[in-house]
Amino acid sequence: MFDLVSGNSMIQMMDRSMTLATRRMTLIAANLANIDTPNYHTQDFSFEKAFKQSMAELDGQLSPTSSSLPSYFPSASTATVPTTNDDAPPAYERNDLNDVNLDQQTELLAKTQNIYQLSSEFAQNELRTVLGAIRDAGK
Amino acid sequence: MSTFDAIKDIAASGMSAQRLRVQLAASNIANAETTRTADGGPYRRKEPIFQTLLLGETQEGVPVTGVQVTGVQQSNDPFIPKYDPSHPDADANGVVNFPNVNPVDEMVNMTEAGRSFEASVAVIRAVRTMELSAQDLLRVQ
DSSP, X not given: OOOTTTTOHHHHHHHHHHHHHHHHHHHHXXXXXXXXXXXXXXXXXXXXXXXXXXXXHHHHHOOTTGGGSGGGSTTTTOOOOOOOOOOOOOOTTOSSSOOOOHHHHXXXXXXXXXXXXXXXXXXXXXXXXXXXXXXXXXX | OOHHHHHHHHHHHHHHHHHHHHHHHHHHHHTTTOOOOTTSSSOOOEEEEEEEEEXXXXXXXXXXXXXXXXXXXXXXXXXXXXXXXXXXXXXXXXXXEEOSOOHHHHHHHHHHHHHHHHHHHHHHHHHHHHHHHHHHTTOOO
């Protein structure tokens, strides 16, 4: 059987980008919920680094011969969890050892949401193209 | 736990913690002049103690860290003495101990709680938009 989606690098890429965006969103939500918790440290990872890593993994996997195997898809949404947890600069204006920065986190929230939507938009576009190709072939 | 649900749970925990904080601020402001309590003595300022709460893990192993109020602390700051000999709770010197509540502090506290609450609401709003755009993927025509 033809597998038009898992062999498509565009859709694979966008899938990973969306997975990473939701992952980052979980951390941002935790940071914002704990904005007043004493001793709490900001949790985050570098989206760019994680995405590049996913891309490198994907490049290894996307060989045309393996794309029609049924077992091909398993790692699609289990891209490795990036563990980079760069220390945020301490907030000197606070005295509760909490380093969450509301403005920075809000900006990240909007950014991550945009990344997700953009990826979803690209994936949808690609799916449309695939569908168009199928339709044209039927004519 | 689905990731979107996990994010909403986190935001909800943040919202309920901040709501409790506003509740305590309201109680402090309402009782700013209360000189009699069930425990005896004037009212003492109450403040919440926030602590991280591990709600579980997402399928990918990302920790889901919410927040909870583990307790309410009564402030041991000194009471505010006022001279008012006609007051029924005045001591031998005519001094009445009023609660250790500073209305300005409470106002700041409430504003801060409001901002933090809004931040959690913003998270839920963002997640909703993300869910909608994920659903849009089904609409390929």
